[in-house]
Amino acid sequence: MKRISLAVLALLVVLALGAAWWLSEHYQAQLDTPMALDASERFQLEPGQGLRSVSRTFAERGWVDSAWVLEAYGRRQGIAPRLQAGEYAVTPGMTPRELIHAMARGEVVQHRLTFPEGWTIRQALAALREHPELIGPAESVGVDNLLEALGLEDLGHPEGWFLPDTYFFGSGTEALAVLQRAHQAMRLHLDRAWEDRIEDHPVKSPYELLILASIIERETGRGDERDRVAGVFVNRLKRGMRLQTDPTLLYAQEPGVQRLTRAELDRDHPYNTYTRAGLPPTPIALPGRAALQAAARPAETNDLFFVSRGDGSHHFSETYREHREAVIRYQLGGDGSRYGIRNR
Structure with a gap:
């Protein structure tokens, strides 16, 4: 009788071990079997959604056979309190284990938005509103009250204060957070450009450097000319000459205006650098890193003028006479009798 009992006990132990092995294999198989997907999908983990809810959703979608397997694994691994809300990419070949760990690490889908160099803050706000994955900004937020919405009222005016770049963010991000x-x-x-500026720079503050950089940004898109354009403006500022640059006047016009009339050139206002010396009161665009660096460390030349060649490049001159000849050549087709534009 005793031998029979021992045999039964041994059998039960073997069966228990076998069951434990089978459960372990089944458990691991569910976690490591690629989810049934024909194409990539997105999974939105809502704020406050817990491990149990996530596990049930996985089971409902057929990604795991049993919700309890994923839930038990998640609790054992300490994943439950680390789940981070957001949008997650689920791709063919991905396993439940990989996805649940991605959620614990917060590896949300990254969307992007680019602010190109030379954009205005109005254009940036429009792009933020149009992006489908961003929240806001509210229609009531515009150029006039943007700084208040951002808690940056001390800056005075928002133009120029946002770096052109490509920004990445998760779905549902507040647009103002990107700004x-x-x-x-x-x-x-x-700050880096200001610290790196030339010793005898004529601008008196980082904000003036920002204004100058924005003008440089709008005057040329050619990297090989940017420092030289900056040099012209710095040379003029040192001599007390008017900058006489069209982009500052265009900034003061209605959006979309590309050409200036004689009347607009003559009309005096703070952004008219033909009638007023010095810098305009605010930046006129969002300057990029290269424009900031050019403003801080311009090319060392004697240039005081430049004129467009019509191919995207510019001709630079040290004297007004040289400049006038360049204008006749590049702007007036060589017909000096029609010369009637302002010098730079």
Whole structure:
């Protein structure tokens, strides 16, 4: 009788071990079997959604056979309190184990938005509103009250204060949060440019450097000319000459205006650098890193003038006479009798 009992006990132990082995293999297989997907999908983990709810959703979608397997694994691994809300990419070949760990690490789908160099803050706001994955900004937020919405009222005017770049973010991100990052990036690069400026620079503050950089950004898109364009403006500022640059006047016009009339050139206002010396009161665009650096460390030349060649490049001159000849050649087709435009 005793031998029979021992045999039964041994059998039960073997069966228990076998069951435990089978459960372990089944458990691991569910976690490591690629989910049934024909194409990539997105999974939205809502704020406050817990491990049990996530596990049930996985089971409902056929990604695991049993919700309890994923839930038990998640609790054993300490994943439950680390789940991060957001949008996650689920791709063919991905396993439940990989996805649940991605959620614990917060590896949300990254969307992007680019602010090109030379954009205005109005254009940046429009792009933020049009992006389908961003929240806001509210229609009530515009150029006039943007700084208040960002808690940056001390800056005075928002133009120029946001660095052109490509910004990545998760779905449902507040648009103003993207602008905050762009502003922090601009602060960083503006401070670096200010610290790196030439010793005898005519601008008196980082904000004036920002204004100058925005003008340089709008005057040329050619990297090989940017420093030289900056040199012309710095040379003029040192001599007390008017900058006489069209982009500042265009900034004061209605959006979309590309050409200036004689009347607009003559009309005096703070952005008319033909009638007023010095810099305009605010930046006229969002300057990029290269424009900031060019403004801080311009080319050392004697140039005081430049004129477009019509192919995207410019001709630079040291004297007004040289400049006038270049204008006749590149702007008036060589017909000096029609010369009637202002000098730079």
